[in-house]
Amino acid sequence: MVADFTYYTPTKVVFGKNAEAETGSLVKMQGCKKVLVHYGSESARKSGLLGKITTSLRNEGIDFVELGGVVPNPRLSKVHEGIELCRKEGVDFILAVGGGSVIDSAKGIGYGLYHGGEVWDFYSQKRPIEGCFPIGCVLTLAAAGSEMSNSSVITNEDGNLKRGANNDASRLKFAIMNPELTYTLPAYQTMCGAVDIMMHTMERYFINEPSMHLTDELAEGLLRTVVHYAKVLKKNPMDYDGRANLMWASSLSHNGLTGAGNAGRGDWAPHQLEHEMGGMFDVAHGAGLSAIWDSWARFVFDQNPERFARLGEKVFSLSRTADVESDALKAIETFHDFFVSIDAPTNFKELGINPTEAEIEEMSEKCTFFGKRTLGNIKVLGKEEIKTIYTNAARA
Incomplete structure (x- = not known):
């Protein structure tokens, strides 16, 4: 409903x-x-x-x-x-x-x-x-x-x-x-922006509760647009239509439109995970998001594989099979490959950081607000789950 x-x-x-x-x-x-x-x-x-x-x-x-x-x-x-x-x-x-x-x-x-x-x-x-x-x-x-x-x-x-x-x-x-x-922005900054836009949309998309069909379609269309024009701008940074579509997508991705009518605020765990990475290592926000997303997605997808599989079908036109978990993993892999194609990092090494076990422990503790909260909607994450996701991103 x-x-x-x-x-x-x-x-x-x-x-x-x-x-x-x-x-x-x-x-x-x-x-x-x-x-x-x-x-x-x-x-x-x-x-x-x-x-x-x-x-x-x-x-x-x-x-x-x-x-x-x-x-x-x-x-x-x-x-x-x-x-x-x-x-x-x-x-x-x-x-x-x-x-x-x-x-x-x-x-x-x-x-x-x-x-x-x-x-x-x-x-x-x-x-x-x-x-x-x-x-x-x-x-x-x-x-x-x-x-x-x-x-x-x-x-x-x-x-x-x-x-x-x-x-x-x-x-x-x-x-x-x-x-x-935005014409003169460095390519890396443009692509980090594209990632941030996509993440704001996907944070609202990944819920276990009911969603509004029209809102899902708006979110999926926005993501398709960003994927398309990120590739256009990588080839031609001066493409006005590409710059215009990305700029408008930025606003629509985070003004509440792509979550309207969905039962639940969204997941937001990748953003919260990145906040601690940004706080400790001062990384670019969009780059931090792409660097943690793959590890997060692989850790949580089994709680709602249909949501991941649908996104792969709608955004990247992936064919569906009878095996929804396989479809979900294919979607995650395709998002990973897209990030690679626009030179966005997909793990900590590519992000340029190498956190120690002590630093991962500190980030995990801070991420829970020192034991006062959990993260996530698709899968609820406590300190140990958060540590696992950070560790996986560091080992990838």
Whole structure:
């Protein structure tokens, strides 16, 4: 039976060539007077993008202050810096210029400004989230889907803890998406983004409870699209249609659409497993996901082989047989081969890490929030199961 659901997507999307020229007018519609322009590396300035954005703000009479330096796996210290700067400057709107890391950092700043006190409390689940300062973005990377999600993930350097906070208050007021802004991304970063998009979709797909047929079809179609255009972009990074489809897929994969009507939030174990890998080794998120997915899938598939087999049939047109477990394993193998084809790592060695037994033990302990939770839906994972998946990924 289809589950009841609430689908909430308040973010205004402005999509297309030169969309960033509308930044000033979109901020002005929010009634805000001073903006924090939050970004990552200086490439945003060297490319001329920051100049276009600040010119657009000036043309609308909007004051602004800048804060760059956000890194992949965004740091709590940068969130603290942003909160302090915004309070000092009287900022009332945050504009993220970048990908998921910059948007997540902006959401952390927004939480801290709204509530006061230690912002990490919301990521460590010590305090409930009650609101967030308004945020918009100019997206430069198709990957995390933060531009339309209620999610934010921050890494606390004290203990290398990577934790998420989810609340609808952080959903962006607007998201500006110009696919051309992703032309100059390194190939590896583009493919890591493709993996992240796929994982956001599959996390919602892998459930043991009933699902809505239409939602399954949307998820499968999105995955087929990403598989197709990842291959297109590997050959031609300047393909506009490829960039546009990946950018829109990023948003739809994580705004709730591909889980609507499904009974259950989804699995999310691969994401939680990767969070500890990212916290300890500072790996690229998408690369970490592909590096752990094969080991996770092979460990859990026997709990619902039909779900894996269907995905292989729908996404890669694999033929079905009378042996559903064999079909499921074929699907897992085909996903593995696809990741290889786009140069995404499929184990720890390919990811460039070699965790010791002690490090695997530490990641496994942290993954359970020090014994306070289990992971997964297809198969519930405790500390020992988590250790096995990490170990298998290390030995592959």
